[in-house]
Amino acid sequence: MARQIVEVALKALAGGLFVLGFAVLAEMMTPKRLAGVFSAGPSVALGSLLVTAALIGQADMRAAADGMRAGAIAFFVYCLVVPPLLKAWGVWRAALAGLTVWVVTAGAAFLLLPQS
Structure with missing residues (x-):
């Protein structure tokens, strides 16, 4: 502890x-x-x-870095998706849609990117 x-x-x-x-x-x-x-x-x-x-240790650091990579890719996609949705759907629905896109993208990126 x-x-x-x-x-x-x-x-x-x-x-x-x-x-x-x-x-x-x-x-x-x-x-x-x-x-x-x-x-x-x-x-x-x-x-x-x-x-x-x-x-x-370095093994845990690499695992954390892999997660950060997947999150960064997902955040980039989020930033591409949300601004156009803001005008069409408003803040709350656009943010919820963006969060959904982020979760799916982060999961896919984590599974598809080569792990260190």
Whole structure:
């Protein structure tokens, strides 16, 4: 139990440090609308992967990275599908349809992508 608490705390610390670093990098970029992309997901994922590799091992890190790859592909498809649906169906139905597309795409990507 204590090991899990330490792992979660280290992941939070590493993710926070990477968020800070990527936020500083994003502040130097233009256009500013890309700042959130660089300061959120990639930095937390990188911190989590580093802590997982250090505490648990590379095999678990690779499994986590495979899941992140599938999720990223699914998120890309979500971003392609939802904007046109927003105009036609409204926020709630478009978001629900996008979530369904995300789940199906993530599952298919996880099954079809080569596992490390």
